Amino acid sequence: MKFVDEATIEVIAGRGGNGAASFRREKFIPKGGPDGGDGGRGGSIYAIADRNINTLIDYRYARLHRAAHGEHGRGSDQYGAGAPDIILRVPVGTTVFDADTGEQLFDLDQHDQQVTLAAGGAGGQGNLHFKSSTNRAPRQFTSGQEGEQRKLRLELKVLADVGLLGMPNAGKSTLIAKVSNARPKIADYPFTTLHPNLGVVRTSAAHSFVIADIPGLIEGASEGAGLGHLFLRHLTRTRVLLHILDVYSPDPDIDACAQAIEDAQAILRELEHYSTELYTKPRWLVLNKIDMVEDAAQVQAQICQGLDWQGPVFSISALTGEGTTSLMLALQKWLDHERRSSMEPPEIDPRFVPGQIDPGDPRDAIDSEPNQDPS
Secondary structure: OOOOOOOEEEEEEOOOOOOOOEEEEEEEOOOOEOOOOOOOOOEEEEEEOOOOOOOOOHHHHHHHEOOOOOOOOOOEOOOOOOOOOOOEEEEEEEEEEEEOOOOEEEEEEEOOEEEEEOOOOOOOOOOHHHOOOOOOOOOOOOOOOOOOEEEEEEOOOOOOEEEEEEOOOOOOOHHHHHOOOOOHHHHHHHHOOOOOOEEEEOOOOOOOEEEEEEOOOOHHHHOOOOOOHHHHHHHHHOOOOEEEEEOOOOOOOOOHHHHHHHHHHHHHHHHHHHHHHOOOEEEEEEEEEEOOOOOHHHHHHHHHHHHHHOOOEEEEEEEEEEEHHHHEEEHHHHHHHHHHHHHHHOOOOHOOOOOOOOOHHHHHHOOOOOOOOOO
C-alpha cells in the first residue's frame, strides 16, 4: 500500500433551505393564518480519527467534499428536511491546517475524536414565526444561511513512543524487525525504507510501547536532500529518539569510528536546522553491528569521547539480537517513569508544607545501569 502522509482538500458545507411564506387555505376557512415552514439545515462535514486507518491516500485523489443543501420549507407547517452530514475518517495523529493561512485548526490524536471541518448553514424561518396580534398576515420569511467553505491541509504525524534516527543502512529496519512485529523491507542498498514503519515492542504481558522507523537521513536532509526530511515530522510526537550509528565498515581504509562520529554530527546539524523541538528531544545513542568489530568496549569509548557524549549509550547487534533485550527493557522502564511523571501533580516546595516532608515514591527511581538518565 502506498503511504501518503499529506493531502490538501476542500470542504464545502451545505446551504440551509429557505423559509416559506404561505397561508392556510381550506374550504370553509376563509381567513386561514400563516403556515409557512422553516428550511432544513445544510449538511456539515466532520472528521473522525480512526485507528484502523494509517494513511491519507484516500484524500490524495478525493480532494473536493461537498455536502448537500437543506430543503426549503413548505406550506401546511411543513419544515424542510435537513441534509445528511459527511464524515471523513482520517488516521489517528492527523493535524488539520488552514491551507490559506497555515493556521493549525485541529489535532486528532485520539481514537474516535471528532471535529467540525465545515458547519452547515442554518435553515431560514417561515412566515409562521412572524405572526403577532398586530401582524395577522405576515409575508416575511428568511433565507437559509450559506455553509462554511474551507481549503484544508491534512498532515499525518504517526503516534509512537520511540523513534529511530540514523543514516541509510545504519540498521534501523533490521532493529525494528528484530524487536517488534513490524516487517519492513531490508536490503543491502541505501534508502530501502521509503515510508515510516511502526512496530509494537512487547516487553511483558502488561507492558509494551510503539517504535517508529523513518527513511535514513543524509547531509542536507533539512533542505530537501534524500527522503528522510519528508518524514521527520513523524518523530515530533515521540518521547525519545534512538540514534543508530553503524560502527563497522567493510572497507579497511575507512576508520569506522571516525565515520560514525561524522555521521552523528551531520544528523545533529540536520535536526537543529529542521526543528528546535526535535533537536532538544531526549536522545539515546545506539551503536549497531558490534558483532563485526573486535573490541566493542573500545569502539564505544572512542565514539563517546569523539562526540563528548554524556547520555545513555548501548552497543547492540540488530542482526543477531545481542544487546537488544537490555535496550528494550531500559526503554520500557524510562517510558513508564515518564508516563507516571506526566500523570502526577506538580511538586510543591516543602518549605511551604507544614509537617514532615514526604521522601517520595521509591518506585519512581530509575537504575543508572547500564546508562545515565537521558538529557
